[in-house]
Amino acid sequence: MFVYDDVIHDSRVRREARALAADGHEVTIVGRPSDVLDTTPGESELDGIRVLSVPIPSGWRRRWRLGGAPFRFIARAWGRLRGRANGGRTLNWLVIWRFAVGGWARSAAAAAPPADAVHGHDLSGLLAAAAVYRRTGIPFVYDSHELFLEAGTVATQPPWSKAGLRRTESQLARAAAAVITVNAAIADELVARYGVTQPTVVYNCPPRPTNTPSRDLLRSALGLGPDVPIVICHGGFGANRGIEQTAAAMLEPGLEDAHLVFLGRATPIVERILAMPGLRDRVHLLPPVPPDDVVDWIAGADVAAMPIQPSSLNHLLSTPNKLFESFAAGVPVVSSDAPVRHRIVIDDPDGPLGAVCDPERPASIAAAIRSILDLPQAARADLRARCLRAAMERWNWETESARLLDVYRGLATSR
Numbered sequence: 141m142f143v144y145d146d147v148i149h150d151s152r153v154r155r156e157a158r159a160l161a162a163d164g165h166e167v168t169i170v171g172r173p174s175d176v177l178d179t180t181p182g183e184s185e186l187d188g189i190r191v192l193s194v195p196i197p198s199g200w201r202r203r204w205r206l207g208g209a210p211f212r213f214i215a216r217a218w219g220r221l222r223g224r225a226n227g228g229r230t231l232n233w234l235v236i237w238r239f240a241v242g243g244w245a246r247s248a249a250a251a252a253p254p255a256d257a258v259h260g261h262d263l264s265g266l267l268a269a270a271a272v273y274r275r276t277g278i279p280f281v282y283d284s285h286e287l288f289l290e291a292g293t294v295a296t297q298p299p300w301s302k303a304g305l306r307r308t309e310s311q312l313a314r315a316a317a318a319v320i321t322v323n324a325a326i327a328d329e330l331v332a333r334y335g336v337t338q339p340t341v342v343y344n345c346p347p348r349p350t351n352t353p354s355r356d357l358l359r360s361a362l363g364l365g366p367d368v369p370i371v372i373c374h375g376g377f378g379a380n381r382g383i384e385q386t387a388a389a390m391l392e393p394g395l396e397d398a399h400l401v402f403l404g405r406a407t408p409i410v411e412r413i414l415a416m417p418g419l420r421d422r423v424h425l426l427p428p429v430p431p432d433d434v435v436d437w438i439a440g441a442d443v444a445a446m447p448i449q450p451s452s453l454n455h456l457l458s459t460p461n462k463l464f465e466s467f468a469a470g471v472p473v474v475s476s477d478a479p480v481r482h483r484i485v486i487d488d489p490d491g492p493l494g495a496v497c498d499p500e501r502p503a504s505i506a507a508a509i510r511s512i513l514d515l516p517q518a519a520r521a522d523l524r525a526r527c528l529r530a531a532m533e534r535w536n537w538e539t540e541s542a543r544l545l546d547v548y549r550g551l552a553t554s555r
Contacts, residue, residue: 141167142248144241144264146174147191151431151461152285152322152344153261157189159541160548168255170194170248170268176240181251194251197243230301233293237305246271257281257317257551263288263309270312279317279551284339287326290454292378310334317554318547325457325480342544345464346435348536349528353469358440362424364399369513371395372441372471374403374434375462377410380455382447382476382499387413387423389445392506398513403437404428439469442520443512447499448476459484467493468531470524474508484535493527 143153147169157167168190173180182193241264249271252258258280260269269280288294288309289302313319313330319339321327327339355366364370371390373383383402390400399422402410406425414423429437438444444466448455456478463481466473473494475481485494495511498504515523 141169141259141261142245142252142265142268143169143171143261144244145171146193147171147186148174149428149431154187154431155537155541156283156544158187159544161189163545163548165548168192168253170252172196172244192251194244194248196240197247230297233297234301242267249275257548259283261285263305266309266312270315281547282313282316282319284319284321284326284330286322286458287329287454290452295452295454317551320544320547323457323459323480329453329457340543340547342540343459343464343535344461345535345537345540346468348532348538349435349468352528353436353439355440358401358437361426362399362401369398370401370441371398371443371445371509372401372403372438373445374438375460377402377404377407379409380449380451382445382449383409383413385447385499385502385505386445387416387419388502389505389509390422391418392503394510395506398422398509399424401426401441434465435469438466438471441471443509444471444473445505445509446473446475447497447505449499450476450478464531464535467527467535470528472512472523472527474505474512488526488530490526490529493530
């Protein structure tokens, strides 16, 4: 498996690797160091899986700093002429993809041990998997965690700058022995864009809860009693995740006694929220916990808020890990009213698993939160029980991983 991160906090990669190992495969994950400036290769073990850490090649940075100044000047000047302020940033992004991501992919492919199949996570990992394929001819699998060209910093780039990546993704996805992705809507979009065979859908669900999660862990860490309402945001706290809107919602009438908790790494957005007048005494930041511990921690909350902003097609179609982790914890969710998540949260066959909102309006987010917190005690207990049943019966890794294993059994049969 190739993945352009440090693996430690990548729950999907770790779950897939464990599932394949438990099914009898010998699995090696090739990732990179946590510190992007770290140039030291390494080998470790995680979950009983061999992990190779391949650093990003560093020589290009100095050459770009010294020799790239004229190109950056031209890019900024071109951007101003076209009325665009980010010409220099776009050029820098292209250089990073060419030399940092592409260089890592080549190094990762060279460092990988012999294998019968390779698995590329997202487009960055796909580059490494395809490099092994070109050298050896062994089959490769593309695992698209999202609509890559519509996500993160890639989504903010102008279309012309992404044209090369789009061609690369199209060519490699069609050449893959199998394509895996995270939900049916993104699978359909990949088919429409690239003409790939219908991808196998493997949702990012945690394992079935073995018992009712305790609510004590989170509340003990915060020193909050059982009657204090807690709204939690967990996972990544980057732009367009809706955390600013959630914080503003906490200032709406009816939520004066509720506390807001961030579980994850601090970001400038979170730091600004921690200093917001009116929230300072009831907003908290807790450090990230290992992926396997997330469900136990969030179980102490009353509502899991995820009003992801409709800033890209990827955000509109996303079904984030936190959605299914909340169900496994028995915590009702407040989600953006995007079609995919609406079907999961509102149209569950057992009844709603939370509420949906207009993610751009704090008043709508607040109303959705209050619709859960204001339920009578028995109704709230029933709602939490429905979330747990949904995790037990539908949204769990045991169900999802079976499709992953079928893909690899098919590859083994075809060899």
